[in-house]
Amino acid sequence: MTVTDRTITAPEEALALPAGPTIAHRPLGVFTRPQGSEGWASWLFTVDHKRIGIMYGAAAMFFFLVGGAEALFIRLQLATPNGSVIGAGTYNGVFTMHGVTMVFLVIMPMAAAFANYLLPLQVGARDVAFPRLNAFSFWCFLAGGLLLVSSIFIGGWFQNAPDGGWFNYAPNSGLPFSPSKGIDFYAVGLQITGIASLVSSINLIVTVLNMRTKGMSFFRMPVLTWMLLITQFLLLFAIPVITVALFLLMFDRLWDANFFNVAAGADPLLWQHLFWIFGHPEVYILILPAFGIVSEIVPTFSRKPLFGYHFMVASGIAIGFMGWGVWAHHMFTSGIGPLAVAAFSVSTMFIAVPTGVKILNWLATMYRGRLRFTTPMLYAVGVVSMFTIGGLSGVTHAIAPSDTQQTDTYYIVAHFHYVIFGGALLGLFGGFYYWWPKAFGYKLSEAWGKASFWVMLVGFNFTFGPMHILGLQGMSRRISTYRADEGFALWNMVATIGSFVIAIGVAMFLWNVYASTRKWQRAGRPDVGPDPWDARGLEWMTASPVPEHNFDSEIEVERLDEFWHRKYGVDENHRVVRTATAEEVAHDGSNTRVHLPSPSYWPIVLGGGILLVGYGLIYNMWLAAAGLVLLVGAIYGWILEPADDPDDAGHHDDHHDDGDDHGDPAGNGGPGGNGESASAEKPAKTEEAVPVG
C-alpha cells in the first residue's frame, strides 16, 4: 500500500453524498435512524448499495430455484405422450409462473444485483445517488415477488396462480375466462415490481450521470456501466407502458371496466400492443446487462483491451433505440395488416446488425489474445456462442411468412431460451464467478465452476436444441400434452432429460458456493487481494470484499481502463510491461473517515405497506386501506427522518477511534443534525413512489 493520499486532510468531503444543506435539528423520538452494521437488522435497514446488490442476487437466486422447479414440472408433464403428472389447469399455472418468475423475478433482479453492486464502483462513486430509495427498490421488488409466488399456495396448489401465459393476452385474461384470482396476482404483482424497477432506474441513471468520479467522462466508462445505463433508460420508458396495461387490466377485473371487454366493443389487440411495446424493450433489458458482463470478462481473460470500445457502446445505444421499433414482430399473426408486417420485418432484421457488431467485437477481442479459460471466461464464451444461435433463430422470425409458421410453436420456445438462458442467464452466472471474489473476498472453486458450467451447457443444449425440431414439427407451446402418434415423443424425452441435467448443473453451482465458503473459512479467511483476475475496471481498485465506504479517496480517471493503465506501462521497445502490482495501486480500505449514509427503517416499512395494498386490492379493500395508511406513514417517516449528513466535522473525529465500525454517523441525537424537515432530495421522493402505484 503506497497510497499515502488518504492522509490529506478531508478527502471524505469530496466523497460525501450531497444530501442538501444542514439546518436546525429537532429530534422527534420515533424518527431516529437505526445504527450499526452488524447483525440481521443491519441488513433489513441497510442503504449500502453493495448489501442491497447482494440481497437482490440472493432473492433472485431463490426465485430462480422456484422457477426452475416449475420448469422441471413442465418437463415431467411433457416427458411422455399423454402425460398425467400435473393436470391441464395446473399446467397453465405452472408455465405461466415459470415465465413470469424467470423474467421478472430472476433475470431482472439478478441484473439489478450487478447494477447495484457495480455501477457506483465502476464510476468511482461512494454510493448511489439516493441510498434509501435504493433500499426501497429492493424491498418493493421483494414484496411484488413474494406476492406473485404466494399465489401458488394461496387457496390451494396452483388454484390461484396466474394462468394466462407470461404475456397474458386479452380477452383470455378477463374475468369470464379466467375467474380465479390468478390474473389479479399477475396484474398487482407486476405493478409492484414495476414500481421497484422504475425507482431503481431513476436512481441508477442519476448515479451514472451525476456521480462519476473526477475525469470519468462518458467514453471512459466501462462497457458494463454503459449497458446497465442503457438498460435503466429502457426500464424508465418501458415500465410505464406495461404499468398502464396492467392498470387497465386491474380495472377491468376488479372494478368492471371495459378496456378488454370484447362484448362492449373493445379490441383486445390493445393489450398486445401495450404489452409488446413494453415487451420488446424488455427483451433488451434482459440481455444488455449480460452483454456488459461479457464485455468485462472477455478483455480480462484475453489480456487485451476490448476491441472497438466505441462501437460496442454505440451498438448498445442503437439497440436501445431500435428496440422500440420492433414490437409488432410478436404480432405477425394477429392481423395487423401487410404494411405493418413488412415494416416490422425490416426493422427486426436491422436490429440484428448492432447485435452482430457485439458478437464480432468479442471475437475480435479474443483473436490473438492470451486466453485464460477460467470459469467466468467459459461462461462468457458460452454466451457468445449460445446467444449467436438464439440470435440467428431470432432473425428467422423477422421473415414474416416463416414466423407465421413458427408462431406459438416450440421453435419460439427454443429461440427465446437460447437468448435468455444461453445469453442472459449464462452471462449473469459468469458475472457471479467473476465478481464473487470482489463481493465476498474469496474465489469460488474453479474445478467445480468449470464442471458445473459444462454440465449446465450440455444440459441446456439437450433441453432446448430439440425444441427447434419439435417446433418445426408443429408442436404447440402451452398445450399440456400430446398424442403418441404425433411423433413428438423422442425429442420431448431428450429435452426432459436435458432439463434435469441443467438442474444438476445448478445444484453443482450451489454446492460450489457452499463448499468454497467453507473451505475459505476453514483456511482462516485468506485475503484474495484486490484484483484476483488482473482486471481493468475501477471496482478492482479497492479491497476485496469492498469496504463499506468503497474507495479510500477519490480516484482521478485519465483514460479508459484506468486501473489497468496504472498497473501496466510501455517500455522503450513499445512492449507492455507491468509497472505496479494491484496491491500497490489499489486502496486497502483502511480509511474509516469517509462519511456514509445512515441506515433507515422506512424503505422496508414502505415495501411492507405496498405488499399490504397489493393483497388488499386482490382480497379486501380494508386491508388495502390499512396498507395505504402504513404507506403514507412510511413516506412521512421517510421525509421527517433526520438527514444523514449531520455536522460532519465534529463527528468524524470521535468516530475515528472505533476503527472498523465506520458505518453509521447518523448522530440522531447530535446537535448539528436535522430533525424536522427533509433535505432537498426528500420531497422529490414522495411522488416518485406514489403516482405509479
Place this chain on the structure above:
Amino acid sequence: MTAETTAAEAAAHAEGHHDEGHHTSTGISNEKLAMWVFLGSECLLFGGLISTYMFNKGRIGPDDIGPDDVFDIPFTSVSSFVLLMSSLTMVFAVSSIARGDLRGNRIWLATTAALGATFVAGQVYEFTAFYSEGLGFTTNLFGSAFYALTGFHGAHVTIGIIMLMSLFVMSMRGNLGPERAETVEIIGLYWHFVDVVWIVIFTIVYLFPQ
C-alpha cells in the same frame, strides 16, 4: 503518481467548496435530475393512457352515451384556465423564494395549491354531472377510458397539491428558507409537467372533433 493524485484531490476539494454542494458530474443536482428523469417516464405513462383513450373513445354503440352527450366545453375551458394560471403562480412561488421573499413564497404556494384544488373540485363536479347523465365508469368503453385518463391526471394534480401544502407547512414552521429554493423548483417542475399534460388531454379529449 501519489503526489499527482494528492494534488488533484486537493484541487477537487477546493473546487467542491466553490460550488456549495453541487459537485455532481452534470452540474445539475441529483434531486433535480431525478425529477427530470421521472417526468420522462411519466410521459410514457400518460402516452399509454392517452393512446388507450383515443383507441377506445369511438368504440361505442350508436345509442350509447358518448363524448358529445356529456362534454361541457365552456366549463372545462374555465377549469383548464384555472390550472394554467396555477403554473403562473408556481413560477412566482419559485422566483420569490429564490429572492429570499419567504412571505411571498408562502402566499404563492398557497395560491397555487388553491388553484389546483379548484381544478380538482371542477373535475369532481364534472364527474358527478356526467355520472348523473348516465355515464358511469363501467357504462361503456368511452366511459372507462375517459374516467381512467382524466382520473389519473386528477390524482397527479392531487399529489401535487399535497406536496405544495407540505411545502407551505414547512415554510410556516420556518423550515423552508432560501437555501431550499431548489426544492420548490423541483416541485414546480412536477407541477408544470402536470399542467402541460392537461393541455394535451384537454385538446385531445375535449377539443378534437369526436
